[in-house]
Structure formats: structure tokens, C-alpha cells
Amino acid sequence: MNPDALHLWRAPRWALAVLLATLGMLGPFSIDTYIPAFAGIASSLDATPLQMQQTLSAYLFGFAFMSLFHGALSDSVGRRPVVLWGLAAFTLASMGCALSQSIGQLVFFRAVQGLTTGAGIVVSRAVVRDMFSPAQAQKVMSQITIFFGVAPAIAPMIGGVLFAQLGWHSVFWFLTAVGVALWVANYKLLPETLHISQRQPLKVSNLLQGYWKLGLDPRFLLLALASGVPFNGMFLYVLSAPVFLGEHLALAPTQFFWFFIIVISGIMSGAFASGRMAGRLAPKQQIKYGFAIMLGIALINLLANALFDAHVAWAMFPVAIFAFGWAMMVPVITLLVLDLHPDRRGMASSLQAFIGASANGVVAGVIAPLVMHSAVALAAASLAMLSVGLFAWVGLHRRWPVIGRIIEHPVG
Numbered sequence: 001m002n003p004d005a006l007h008l009w010r011a012p013r014w015a016l017a018v019l020l021a022t023l024g025m026l027g028p029f030s031i032d033t034y035i036p037a038f039a040g041i042a043s044s045l046d047a048t049p050l051q052m053q054q055t056l057s058a059y060l061f062g063f064a065f066m067s068l069f070h071g072a073l074s075d076s077v078g079r080r081p082v083v084l085w086g087l088a089a090f091t092l093a094s095m096g097c098a099l100s101q102s103i104g105q106l107v108f109f110r111a112v113q114g115l116t117t118g119a120g121i122v123v124s125r126a127v128v129r130d131m132f133s134p135a136q137a138q139k140v141m142s143q144i145t146i147f148f149g150v151a152p153a154i155a156p157m158i159g160g161v162l163f164a165q166l167g168w169h170s171v172f173w174f175l176t177a178v179g180v181a182l183w184v185a186n187y188k189l190l191p192e193t194l195h196i197s198q199r200q201p202l203k204v205s206n207l208l209q210g211y212w213k214l215g216l217d218p219r220f221l222l223l224a225l226a227s228g229v230p231f232n233g234m235f236l237y238v239l240s241a242p243v244f245l246g247e248h249l250a251l252a253p254t255q256f257f258w259f260f261i262i263v264i265s266g267i268m269s270g271a272f273a274s275g276r277m278a279g280r281l282a283p284k285q286q287i288k289y290g291f292a293i294m295l296g297i298a299l300i301n302l303l304a305n306a307l308f309d310a311h312v313a314w315a316m317f318p319v320a321i322f323a324f325g326w327a328m329m330v331p332v333i334t335l336l337v338l339d340l341h342p343d344r345r346g347m348a349s350s351l352q353a354f355i356g357a358s359a360n361g362v363v364a365g366v367i368a369p370l371v372m373h374s375a376v377a378l379a380a381a382s383l384a385m386l387s388v389g390l391f392a393w394v395g396l397h398r399r400w401p402v403i404g405r406i407i408e409h410p411v412g
Helices: 013-032 035-045 049-077 079-099 103-131 134-148 151-166 169-189 204-215 218-228 232-239 241-248 257-277 283-307 317-340 342-371 375-399
Strands: none
Touching: 013 049, 013 079, 013 103, 013 134, 013 151, 013 169, 035 049, 035 103, 035 151, 049 079, 049 103, 049 204, 049 342, 079 103, 079 169, 103 134, 103 169, 103 317, 103 342, 134 257, 134 317, 151 169, 151 257, 204 218, 204 342, 218 317, 218 342, 218 375, 232 241, 232 257, 232 317, 232 342, 232 375, 241 257, 241 375, 257 283, 257 317, 283 317, 283 375, 317 342, 317 375, 342 375
């Protein structure tokens, strides 16, 4: 951690968690706020469903690509400049979306949004480890997850109200205002947390050397898979919400918010439990419990859907319990990723985000459309997503059984 950390932030720890969580919330807001306006945008710009899907795909692939560089740049020039420049570019891209007069223009500016949004998300993780010791960092990461969990629940509600009252352009003007507010808040409050002695040279050769070092480290790749892929076990249901809720559970669109409230409650409860366990339970035990909860409920969910027709009385709760298990273990695995190569924490966060975003993109563009029309297929795909992460963690722990001690005894 930064040797001057105690002097950089004198406010309560939760206040920094809120500031960093708002950076992380920018991603869900950029995706979920405009989804209620899909039909209105398509009608206004004379766009086909495929073209509207491209506005989401362009964002996701832009996010995944640029995630490779945000953290690496922050290792060289500092955390603060990358966050501020990223927010400024996001604000301009949001303005471009609001002013778009054709679907082509909207797809372009959505791609630019994706390229810029990751700056705050990726860099905020590195800031946590710059500022706090391992046990404290886990508590802060858990607090961030709690605040972050609110975004997917309220974003569609805000977007729906704005679209209904002011039209689809207002959704992107809202995101523009969010960008301005975040830039001002971070300009005034966010300190530079990367100590001058810890900066990496800004050279192509040095960046390539870092990518090579992390990319060839099987421990890093397995940890990134263990943290990034299981998320899709619940994200799959979020992406399939119109079909899952509307067709399988026969809910009206005005009732969809119950699903998001239930799932977000699971995330926030799991993150709260993770924070309470910090310093009290060994990291590998906490990860083990998280995976055990996800595996158990995923198997029950698959069996229940195979034996019974999905019903609103029970079908949403397995997703929430799955979310609880994921939120309980992911702060710990994220810290393991960051502390595996402490001299490259920004780059590690970048590559972790890239792997997670790439998995999200594949699920959104390929897997969800294939399985969403069958409740059994949804449950099976959810279990498969979990299994990738579980096998990665089991393989890692068997090959390197001391891996969980990095948080307890960090290398830097």
C-alpha cells in the first residue's frame, strides 16, 4: 500500500468506498438506464432489433478492449489522471449519444462510452489496495460491492421514468449529467494514491513485459476466471429478464422490478457478510463457502426447473441466493488478483476486467439468446458458468495451496 495512505484520506473509510463505488456504478448505469427506451429509440431512429442490439454489443466490446489499458496506464501516470480523463471522455460520449440522429451515430458513441467507462471501474480497485491493508481492503471492497449493487436496481427505473416523461434523448442527457457530477466529485475529492516510487515507466516495452508476465502466470489466469465467469451465472438471468420474467413467470413489465430488488438484496447481503468476515475467517475458507452456496443453489435450481414449471413463487429466489454466494467471495478473489503482482496492480485490474467483460460479452451475444426461451436451459447455463469458475479455483488451490495466504501475508 501507499506509505502515505494515512495522510491522503482523512475522512471515514466508508466515504472513500462511496466515492469509488460511484465510479463502479457508471458501468451498470450506462447499460441499464437506456434499456427501457429500446423501443422508443428504434422507432425514432428507424432501427431494426439487430441494430439496437449492436448499441449494446458496441458498448460491451469497447469496454472489454479498453479495460486492457486503463489500469496499465494508471500504473505509469497515476490513478487520478486516468479517472478524470476517462470521466471527461465518457461525458462527451454521452452527449454524443443524446445528439445522435441515426442508429450509426448512436452505435459509434455507445462504443466510445464503452471505451471510457472502464477507467473508473478498473482504477478504483487498484485505489483500494493502494490505500488499505489487506483486511481493511476486503472490508472496503465489500462496502463498494454493497453500494454498487444498488445501481442495476435503480438504473432501469430512472431510465423508464425519463423515457416516459421526456423521451429517449433525456436518458443520455442524464448520463451526461452523471459524468459531469462524477468528474467534479473526483476532481475535488480523489487523491493520487499511487506513490511516486511505485510507478512504472510509460514505455511500450515495459507494458508488453507486464502483459507477458501476467498473461503467462497460470495463477493469475485461474484467479481471473474464478472471479469473472461465475458472475454470469446470475447475469444470464438479468440479460434474459424480458423472456424469463415475461414468458416463464408471466409477469407484467411493471412487475419486473421485484426481480431486480430480490437479486440486488442477495448481492448486498453477500457483500455485507464478506465485510463482516474480513480478518475473522481465512480467505480461502470464505471463497470455499461462497462457491459452496453457488454450487448448491445452482444444482437445486436446475433440478427444480427440470421437475416443475417455473413459477413466480420460487423461481427468482435461487438467483438471489446465487448472487449472495458470489458477492461473499468476489471481494476476496479480487484482492488475491491485485496482490499476486503488487507492482502491477493497475494492470492486473485491467486484465481481470477484460476477462470478465469478455465473458459478459459472450454470454450477452451468444449464450443468452440460445437458452433464454427454456427455464431448464437457463438453469443449466447458469450452472455451467459457475462450473468454469469453480474448476479454476479448485485447480488453483490444488496446485498452489498457499494462494489464499496472499491476503493474510501480502507480498507488497
